[in-house]
Amino acid sequence: MPQVALPHDAKAGPTKPEVRAVTLEKLALEPPDHFVDVGSCTGSITIEAARRVERVTAIERNPERLEVTEKNLAANEYDADVTVRAAEAPEGLPEDADAMFLGGSRNFEAVLDHAVETDVDRIVMNVARLEVAGRAVEAFRERGILEGVVQLQVSHGYELVGATSFDSQNPVYMVVGRRDAEGLA
Incomplete structure (x- = not known):
């Protein structure tokens, strides 16, 4: 399957390709799933999910980012039924x-x-x-859905004076939840 094409940029979001790969692994999407992307931004997660499941709902409150999601969806191939909604979650979330x-x-x-x-x-x-990550971990824990927390640091190589150096991206804290979570392992 071709890589996700993102010809339009929303100037936001830490969801780089390597982070998307881990995110999708943690979501363990199956073809019959209905997947929801809250805060779709560039649509990168929406597109990746639309290649794996039958139904996707993307929610975005920012009209400019919503337009970027729609343009990037149009630039990619997928088989899912995708609905894009202009809303501020939790409004617009499916049941x-x-x-x-x-x-x-x-x-x-x-x-x-x-x-x-x-x-x-x-x-x-x-x-x-970091501060938001801490609040998110507590919110997942309070609701009994915290399964785990992962910190990802991605660095991309580039040439520097005939050798390879690395340009590191901001770390991403991934909070993972499941309905039947037993807490951090």
Whole structure:
């Protein structure tokens, strides 16, 4: 399958290709799943999921980022039924999601409450700010859905004076939740 094409940039988000790969692994998407991307931004997670599942709902509150999501979706191939909604979560969230990705931290507690109330099975939240990561871990724990926390640091090589050096990206804190979580292992 070709790599995700993102010809349009939303100037936001820590969800680089390497982070997307781990995110999707943690979400363990299956073809019959209904996947929800909260804070779709560039649409990168939406596109990756649309190549794996039958139904995807992308929620984005920012009109410019919503337009970027739609343009990037149009630039890629996928088989899923994709719905893109202009809304600030938890409004606009479906009642029948199997898996959910939170790409933003705005209203995440209310989104987690919705996920718990509607029996979302798998949830991943990626965070770039340490303080928000701490609050997210506590919110997942308080709701009994915390499965784990992963810190990812990605560095890309580049040539520097005839040798290879690395340009490191901001670390990403990935908070992983499951409906039947037993806490951190």
